[in-house]
Amino acid sequence: MKRVFVITILSFLFLLPIGHASEIIGIEADGDVGYRQVGLIWTTDSPTEEGTLFEIWVSNASIVDTANATKHSEVRVGNVSGIIQPDIGEWYDDCLFDSGEGDWTPVHRDLDGTAVVSVGAIGVNCTLTGLPSGIEIYLAVKSTTPNGESFLSSSISSSSTMSDEEIIVIETSPYVFAIGSIALSVLILLFVLRWMDYRDGRTTSRFAHLYIAPAILALSVLTFYPVLYGIWLSFTNADQSHLGDQSFIGIDNFITVISTSGFFRVTGFTLIWSVVNVAAHIGFGLLLAMALNSDDLKGKTAYRTALLLPWAIPSYISVLVWRGLYEPAGALNDFLGTNLNLLADANGARIVVILVNIWLGIPFMMMSISGALQALPKDMYEAAEVDGINKFSRFRYLTLPNLKSALVPLSLLGFIWTFNMFNVIYLMTDGGPNLDFDGPGSTDILITYVYDVAFRDGAYGVAAAWSVVIFVMLVVFSWTYMKKTNATEAVT
Numbered sequence: 001m002k003r004v005f006v007i008t009i010l011s012f013l014f015l016l017p018i019g020h021a022s023e024i025i026g027i028e029a030d031g032d033v034g035y036r037q038v039g040l041i042w043t044t045d046s047p048t049e050e051g052t053l054f055e056i057w058v059s060n061a062s063i064v065d066t067a068n069a070t071k072h073s074e075v076r077v078g079n080v081s082g083i084i085q086p087d088i089g090e091w092y093d094d095c096l097f098d099s100g101e102g103d104w105t106p107v108h109r110d111l112d113g114t115a116v117v118s119v120g121a122i123g124v125n126c127t128l129t130g131l132p133s134g135i136e137i138y139l140a141v142k143s144t145t146p147n148g149e150s151f152l153s154s155s156i157s158s159s160s161t162m163s164d165e166e167i168i169v170i171e172t173s174p175y176v177f178a179i180g181s182i183a184l185s186v187l188i189l190l191f192v193l194r195w196m197d198y199r200d201g202r203t204t205s206r207f208a209h210l211y212i213a214p215a216i217l218a219l220s221v222l223t224f225y226p227v228l229y230g231i232w233l234s235f236t237n238a239d240q241s242h243l244g245d246q247s248f249i250g251i252d253n254f255i256t257v258i259s260t261s262g263f264f265r266v267t268g269f270t271l272i273w274s275v276v277n278v279a280a281h282i283g284f285g286l287l288l289a290m291a292l293n294s295d296d297l298k299g300k301t302a303y304r305t306a307l308l309l310p311w312a313i314p315s316y317i318s319v320l321v322w323r324g325l326y327e328p329a330g331a332l333n334d335f336l337g338t339n340l341n342l343l344a345d346a347n348g349a350r351i352v353v354i355l356v357n358i359w360l361g362i363p364f365m366m367m368s369i370s371g372a373l374q375a376l377p378k379d380m381y382e383a384a385e386v387d388g389i390n391k392f393s394r395f396r397y398l399t400l401p402n403l404k405s406a407l408v409p410l411s412l413l414g415f416i417w418t419f420n421m422f423n424v425i426y427l428m429t430d431g432g433p434n435l436d437f438d439g440p441g442s443t444d445i446l447i448t449y450v451y452d453v454a455f456r457d458g459a460y461g462v463a464a465a466w467s468v469v470i471f472v473m474l475v476v477f478s479w480t481y482m483k484k485t486n487a488t489e490a491v492t
Contacts, residue, residue: 024141024153031158035241035458038128038158042141047100047120051146052077054124056139058131063140063155072139075115075124080108083116086259098123113261113439130456133160185224190216227471233464240458253465262439270419270445273354277421278414280358282407285365290399292366293373304367311363319427322356346442349429353443357424361417365410372406373399408485415481416474420447446470 023045030039040056053076059069073093085108088094096104097117104125107115117124131137136159144150190213234253238246257263288307292300310318325331328341342348376399384394400407425431425448431441440449446466454463 023151024143027139027141027153027156029139029156029158031161033127034160035239036129036131036133036160036456038131038137038139038160039125040128040139040141041123041125042153043098043123044121044143047122048077048117048143049145050078050119053144055142055144056126056128057142058128059138059155060135061138062157063138063152065152066142069138069140072128072130073115073126075107075117075126077119077121078116080116080118083108083110085109093127093129095124095126097121097125109261130452131160135159185220185228230464230467233461234468236461238461238464240460246461249461253462254469256462257465257469260439266440266444266446266449269350269443273350273357273421273445274415274418276354277357277361277418278411281361281365281414281418282369282411284358284362285369286403286407288362288366289370289373290395292370304370307366308363310360311367315360315423316427318360319356319424322352322359323428326352343429344433346434349433349443353425353428356428357418357421360424361414365414368410369403369406372403376402404485408482412478412481416478419445419474420470421445422447422451426451 024042025045026041026043028041030041033039042054053074055066055074056072057063057066057069058072061068063069075095085106088096088106093115095107095115095117097107098104098121099118100120100122104123105118107117107124110116115126128139136157138155138157140155141153142150143153233246235248235250236246237249237252291297292303292307297303323343326342327333328339333340340348342352380398380402381394384398389397425443425445429441429443431444431448431452434442440452444452447470450463450466450470453459453466
């Protein structure tokens, strides 16, 4: 009787529908699809079920398992109702899927930009971007069901056939644009300076501006022309494949920027990164400056020298040292007796890069604020002390108001520097972890992601549009900040 019962139970379990990973029965690659792009097609042995996840892995050697490979992108199977379905060409990594009827349909995209195909698909065709040109790479697809069962396809090799060649087109239009933009910026500067002279009643020296014309010309060549050229590129289809032969495409690049996967995420982290760093720089810098400005402190010179070391050491050396400390085999784990890999965790990596940049920026703020403190009149504090005003009140009502003329421009400059701080992110994490080829990584800020768009994807026009967006953000913030803080009045 017991045997019959066991057999019955096993038969029942056997008859239950158990999901299995869709096995990849066919995989093909095509390296002739575009600059740094490889087309990848795979088909499954059965219609895919909801919740299945396809992961595309790349490596410079045959992929036996994913330990020696890098994940390029993901495609998941699920309900596509209510999510966008972009047309071909709106994404760098265009993907199509075969629903089993022999026609290829563009995939949908969720809020994170992940490709989503309908339940029952039997084939996927993706254009992979950001791959090296002329170098053989290996690709494989891993399918995973919601219950965790996985299957890794066979490895296939391919390479992007379009080489990294800069096409130089000798035409007159670029030179005319360069000469015209430089000449225009010089004339505008001279006109503005002349107008300011008339406004202020300075009319005696009509040719004074000719003496500074060389400096104005240098400023126009080194500053205004690159800015104007960058703005022009943002309205063109310039990329590595036809640099110098670009054409005007309107605001398409700006639409691409706004619709990019992770746009709000990378912008949000950039703001958090900037605000937290500047607040810490100002706070700790003010605290240390006041401590060093105390008359009772002995050995001020030695303390100042020690605190200046993070600023005196080249930043790339300091950042690489900090990166080594946080590695699994670094000094931090040796000291704690742990095996933490903070740089491989998204939140941990964000905290680490912020801490490192705080450490790098404090000395500058400390020295700047220290100079401003020493310029404050001593008799003001002596009179307050005679009147019995405590230290906190003296700091609140005397020190801070008188430091406003220094703190406002310092905080503004600090925000702009931090907003565009490239080397710390690039050397510590390179924008990772979770660095997808179709979007920003976990620690990417706007400037590092723009670098990837320009030099990883070769999309110079889109990168220029990103730069214009960053420029507009900083101009709007600077103008608003100066107006709200009455910085001009504080300085005068």
